[in-house]
Amino acid sequence: MKDAWSSDEVRKAEEPLIAAGEPLMARAAYALAQTVLREVGARPADGRAPGYRPGRPSGTRLRGSLGSDGLPGRARARARRMAGSRGDVRGAQALLLVGPGNNGGDTLFAGAHLARRGMRVTAVLASTRAHEDGLAAFRVAGGKVLTLADIRVPSVVRSALESDVILDGLVGVGARGALRPPAGGLVRTLAEARETAGERWPYTVAVDIPSGIGVDDGVVLGPVLPADRTVTFGALKPGLLLPPAAHLAGEVELIDVGFPPVSGSEGWGAIWGVTTGRHAMAGTDPAAGRVRRVEPADVAALWPTPSPHDHKYTRGVVGVIAGTTTYPGAAVLATSGAVLAGPGMVRYLGPEAVGSRVLLERPEVVVTGGRVQSWVLGPGVPAVDPEAGPDGDGQARRIFGALAAVTGVLSEDVTGGKMPAVIDAGALTMLEHRLPAWAVLTPHAGELAELLQGLGHDVDRAAVEAQPLHWVRTAHQATGATVLLKGAITVVAGPGDAYAQADAPAWTATAGAGDVLAGILGTLLAGRSADVVEDETLAARLAAVAVLVHGRAAARASAGGPVAALEIARAVPAVVAELLRD
Numbered sequence: 001m002k003d004a005w006s007s008d009e010v011r012k013a014e015e016p017l018i019a020a021g022e023p024l025m026a027r028a029a030y031a032l033a034q035t036v037l038r039e040v041g042a043r044p045a046d047g048r049a050p051g052y053r054p055g056r057p058s059g060t061r062l063r064g065s066l067g068s069d070g071l072p073g074r075a076r077a078r079a080r081r082m083a084g085s086r087g088d089v090r091g092a093q094a095l096l097l098v099g100p101g102n103n104g105g106d107t108l109f110a111g112a113h114l115a116r117r118g119m120r121v122t123a124v125l126a127s128t129r130a131h132e133d134g135l136a137a138f139r140v141a142g143g144k145v146l147t148l149a150d151i152r153v154p155s156v157v158r159s160a161l162e163s164d165v166i167l168d169g170l171v172g173v174g175a176r177g178a179l180r181p182p183a184g185g186l187v188r189t190l191a192e193a194r195e196t197a198g199e200r201w202p203y204t205v206a207v208d209i210p211s212g213i214g215v216d217d218g219v220v221l222g223p224v225l226p227a228d229r230t231v232t233f234g235a236l237k238p239g240l241l242l243p244p245a246a247h248l249a250g251e252v253e254l255i256d257v258g259f260p261p262v263s264g265s266e267g268w269g270a271i272w273g274v275t276t277g278r279h280a281m282a283g284t285d286p287a288a289g290r291v292r293r294v295e296p297a298d299v300a301a302l303w304p305t306p307s308p309h310d311h312k313y314t315r316g317v318v319g320v321i322a323g324t325t326t327y328p329g330a331a332v333l334a335t336s337g338a339v340l341a342g343p344g345m346v347r348y349l350g351p352e353a354v355g356s357r358v359l360l361e362r363p364e365v366v367v368t369g370g371r372v373q374s375w376v377l378g379p380g381v382p383a384v385d386p387e388a389g390p391d392g393d394g395q396a397r398r399i400f401g402a403l404a405a406v407t408g409v410l411s412e413d414v415t416g417g418k419m420p421a422v423i424d425a426g427a428l429t430m431l432e433h434r435l436p437a438w439a440v441l442t443p444h445a446g447e448l449a450e451l452l453q454g455l456g457h458d459v460d461r462a463a464v465e466a467q468p469l470h471w472v473r474t475a476h477q478a479t480g481a482t483v484l485l486k487g488a489i490t491v492v493a494g495p496g497d498a499y500a501q502a503d504a505p506a507w508t509a510t511a512g513a514g515d516v517l518a519g520i521l522g523t524l525l526a527g528r529s530a531d532v533v534e535d536e537t538l539a540a541r542l543a544a545v546a547v548l549v550h551g552r553a554a555a556r557a558s559a560g561g562p563v564a565a566l567e568i569a570r571a572v573p574a575v576v577a578e579l580l581r582d
């Protein structure tokens with residue numbers, strides 16, 4: 001599990017270490033310099049500089065391409081290894097963008113290391129203030145110091161284009177809001193120049209965070225220079241996991257500067273002296289929890305793996321109410337996702353003609369009613385039209401019935417108790433009652449905007465995409481449900497921690513992929529139905545696991561090329577087997 005620490009948490013962790021004389025900045029700067037030396041030192045034997053971008057063979061466009069973990073560095077690292085690392089950095093040029101605080105201090109000390117290794121290093125001070133000791137060390141090492149006020153932005157752009165590497169050390173966890181002038185104007189112009197320069201743009205390393213991102217919420221309120229790599233200190237920051245900011249961070253490298261080891265939220269009490277509950281951490285909203293990312297190694301512990309004592313009913317039955325005669329495909333895709341994620345059984349409820357189509361693809365599906373341990377409601381079912389009332393081949397009526405069981409409106413429902421559910425597409429327009437946390441809403445940004453509008457918020461799709469965590473948490477608070485917002489980075493929030501998953505290649509953005517995800521999650525919820533009802537934070541964790549498995553299945557089925565939604569479902573068994581084996 002990757003855990004992000006808010007800026008307040010980072011400060012709290014730093015305080016005692018700094019008081020004890022731990023050389024945090026020296027460690028950070030040394031590690032940062034090592035990373036830069038490694039990247040720049042990977043130049044091939046002909047040492048093509050200036051303008052050569054470390055590890056980027058010409059003609060290979062890597063920016064924005066996602067690895068299986070959603071970060072763009074894998075292919076680049078491979079290319080670098082193939083190019084061979086010579087480690088000679090003499091004569092290579094580095095441009096440092098230096099802000100007034102400790103982030104600038106890290107950058108100046110790192111610059112001093114680079115200069116001592118023979119690099120030509122120029123620091124542009126964006127402010128009248130700069131970290132004094134860092135600046136002194138940088139000068140002593142032979143670094144060149146310019147101030148933005150003296151040389152102006154166009155000449156920084158020229159320097160940038162002549163450099164092998166740029167270090168963005170304008171602001172770190174001390175940042176508040178969008179970058180202010182003059183740093184803001186500098187970064188805006190550099191970001192535009194980068195777009196124009198394409199592959200000629202130097203390798204860009206963000207120091208701790210790309211300056212200008214929202215450290216704690218991942219919003220991007222103003223200009224940001226996209227990084228190829230972010231070297232972050234002590235702990236990940238939420239903005240490095242959350243969209244849209246995470247798209248600007250490149251490959252994220254976490255440097256251990258001596259913070260106490262913590263894995264997960266469990267260790268926090270010991271560090272912060274917290275006595276009032278698991279999520280009540282110093283400096284954070286107690287209700288909000290942390291931002292995390294589920295990793296492949298976490299899946300085995302959460303996956304409902306059968307034991308020799310299980311039979312099909314103990315393993316969990318998924319009930320799917322999806323598709324209509326107009327949109328039968330969604331029923332096929334949702335049931336396929338559910339079956340191939342490995343439940344005890346999948347029941348399909350819907351029009352007979354659609355059930356027949358489902359059986360053609362998945363003869364394992366049972367097309368009669370009966371007890372289920374989770375519901376998948378709504379894929380391929382149209383939104384309810386308030387004027388015309390329920391329609392869709394009776395699917396809306398069936399969904400309303402299942403929702404009544406989920407929300408507890410029916411005290412003696414056919415399923416016999418509290419029921420987890422995936423609520424997708426058309427079913428999102430059928431919510432009439434407050435939901436439990438074990439109901440998981442799975443909208444994309446447009447659907448979430450509509451849902452929030454219905455709850456009285458003035459928000460559109462673009463606003464949701466600009467502040468995904470905020471709106472996901474708002475929807476959770478308003479509905480009670482766990483909310484999973486689909487996208488290139490999928491954000492999940494319920495009671496407690498939030499999750500930001502970047503597992504899928506962009507090819508996954510194809511019709512029906514979401515239906516498959518709904519089915520996979522339905523199986524997870526059915527397999528652990530008693531647990532999700534007992535632990536109200538578990539549904540979000542399982543939802544993140546479903547997103548991870550779905551994303552990896554999409555990557556496997558895609559193999560770098562187009563992928564059809566049904567192929568994502570077909571890749572699920574191999575992906576699950578791999579994750580359970582590792």
Ligand SMILES: NC(=O)C1=CN([C@@H]2O[C@H](COP(=O)(O)OP(=O)(O)OC[C@H]3O[C@@H](n4cnc5c(N)ncnc54)[C@H](OP(=O)(O)O)[C@@H]3O)[C@@H](O)[C@H]2O)[C@@H](O)CC1
Pocket residue numbers: 010014024025028099100101102103104105106170171172173174175176177178179180181183207208209233234257
């Ligand atoms: N965690 C760790 O282990 C370690 C952390 N370390 C490093 O310390 C960094 C934190 O340093 P920090 O606290 O000095 O704050 P920092 O980010 O440099 O910025 C503050 C300055 O920026 C300014 N400023 C703020 N917002 C702005 C805006 N929108 N636009 C423009 N300017 C803005 C603000 O000005 P003010 O608002 O006060 O006028 C203030 O002067 C951290 O990110 C890491 O790199 C390592 O050294 C040791 C190990």
Ligand SMILES: Nc1ncnc2c1ncn2[C@@H]1O[C@H](COP(=O)(O)OP(=O)(O)O)[C@@H](O)[C@H]1O
Pocket residue numbers: 444486487488489490504505506507508509510511512513514515516517550
């Ligand atoms: N750019 C992207 N990169 C990776 N995955 C994406 C991207 N855009 C969307 N996705 C994923 O593709 C799926 C699309 O789901 P959805 O929008 O519900 O489509 P449908 O309703 O047609 O099934 C979701 O799992 C979403 O997270």
Ligand SMILES: [K+]
Pocket residue numbers: 103168169170171172206207208209210211
């Ligand atoms: K920075």
